[in-house]
Amino acid sequence: MVANNTDKPAPVTRPLPSLSEPDTAGFWQATKDQCFRYQQCSNCDTVIWHPRAHCTGCTNGRLEWRESAGLGEVYTFSVVRQSYHPFFRNKVPYAIVYVDLDEGLRLLTNMVGVEDPLEDVKIGMRVKLHWEVHDELSIPLVEPVKD
Amino acid sequence: MSRSERNAAIVGVYEFPSRDVDGEMSALQIKAACASAALADAGLAWSDVDALYDASEAAPMSGLMIAEYFGLSPSVIDTTAVGGSAFEFQAAHARNAILAGKCKVALLTYGSTAHSNATAIGVGGRGFGGLTPAENMESFVGQTLVANYAMVARRHMHMYGTTSEQLAEIATATRYHAMRNPNAVQAMQDLEFIDIRETTTDDVVNSRMIADPLHLLDCCMISDGGGAVVIASADVAQQCAQKPVWILGSGEATRYPANGGDITTSAGAQSAPVAFAEAGITPAEIDVAMIYDSFSITVLALLEDLGFCAKGEGGDYAAGGRLRFDQPGGPALNTDGGGLSSNHPGMRGIFLLIEAARQLRGQSTAQVSSAKLAVAHGNGGMLGSRHSAGTIILGGD
DSSP states (O other), X not given: OOOOOOSSOXXXXXXXXXXXXXXXXXXXXXXXTXXXXXEEETTTOOEESSOOSSOSSOTTOOEEEEEOOOEEEEEXXXXXXXXXXXXXXXXXXXXXXXXXXXXXXXXXXXXXXXSOHHXXXXXXXXXXXXXXXXXXXXXXXXXXXOO | OOTTSOOEEEEEEEEOSOSOOTTSSOHHHHHHHHHHHHHHHHTOOGGGOOEEEOOOSSSTTGGGTHHHHHTOOOSEEEOOOBTBTHHHHHHHHHXXXXXXXXXXXXXXXXXXXXXXXXXXXXXXXOOOSSOOHHXXXXXXXXXXXXXXXXXXXXXXHHHHOOOHHHHHHHHHHHHHHHTTOHHHHHHHHHTTOSSOSOOOHHHHHTSOEEETTEEGGGBOOOOOEEEEEEEEEHHHHTTSXXXXXXXXXXXXXXXXXXTTXXXXXXXXXXXXXXXXXXXXXXXXXXXXXXXXXXXXXXXXXHHHHTTSSOTTOHHHHHTTSTTSTTOSSSOEEOTTOHHHHTOOSSOTHHHHHHHHHHHHHTOOTTOOTTOOEEEEEEEEEOTTSSEEEEXXXXXXX
8 A cells, every 4th residue: 555645746747667566677677778678488489568577388488588679550549538547637638559569569558749649540550669758767659650 | 967957046136226325335235235135035044145255346355254244154255356247257156166066055246336436437547456567567558448448449440340320329229228227217317417318329429539439428337336146056946036047158268468469359259159058059049138338349349259240240230229128130238227327336247147137037127028048248357458258148947
């Protein structure tokens, strides 16, 4: 349980990932350098996403970090019109997308770099990573690949 | 004993009538009130209960406290918690325990004060409690529950040409049934629905967008509520006050985001064939389909996954009114008014069993004439990511 701190209002920011969650810490630590890492098993070639310490394809797996080129396409999306979250309520309308990165993993993220998320997000459109920089890590968002 | 025999039945049901307890009752109190009433419905007593099922929705680690609260000494305790479909899982487990000779009378209860607590389930923050690895990869996105389901709808539209008007048919059929259920009408009044009446597809598609492409009337309500189900062995069932409603088959599954996976196919595609095969029937024989309607898209995808139509054909199938209780050509859908228009306190699965039992007893407010077979399919968690599926096939006496 998180104790309520009534001395000062909590800053209204995007909820940031934990850098100490054991399975995913290695991914988030690398984002400080804007490096998007994913895992692949050198024994059975399974691509692992989300990051974790064990291979789901074989029982004697050896996971190795690979770096994504950061390119992919939109698998599906929604544009949020109503949120009660203290940060996101002021961001509506904003687009949530599942992106299939070219290396074979499916990332849940937000689409930025579009004038109107209601009109400019399409299934199948090509996207690239757009890093939102924070102090200890960066957030992997996506933006359209300009023709 | 053969599994195809009628060896376990729903013998008692109760749905808490109010959807707004105005902070006057706790979730545990609702559970206990429903348990008493369901046992009375069956003609049984607390002391008959020897198996207890609980999803811990009203108290943590309920396997340690709920027997004490009810004053029971069960010899089977099962705390399967997989979200809103927990009650379909528990019904399957209760039947298995009865079949194994471990118990004779199983009690399932549910209680929630989501409305009184002003819990913004659909558009608030969302998580399963602790920080899981998957959540640590997703929580930065601001994905509301509605948006999670909306992503399934968007992909379904892209793949199969499904339209908002076709999704709206799910909501209008459900409202058609709700208007015949006095408790559903009262629920909509208590939750301050505006303009309570039978709806048209235009009403649905013209309601405000919550998360594209889902409109307000594609979404379920957030109510208070609760219910209880009593499941008994065949020898007990034959002595009960109500006609037994037999559990003929069950299936369970989970599904989660997979690289390259199809988001329009749910865990129901795995659980339903197992349940139908065990029951020895086909979807075409089903009279009543109680399908978890968190959102219109949930039902549309599940009509396909349960085998009522092929994947991608759910839009055409839902159109034209065949899902109404008084129309031919398909099962009657969510005849109590569903989560969309009658009762959704967060985990609706128990009401699927309750209304299916009422139908097979002949006690529904939108009664299908001579209903013989029903399916109750619960979807727990989130359809667009990790979720659970419990399918129960029920047959009348």
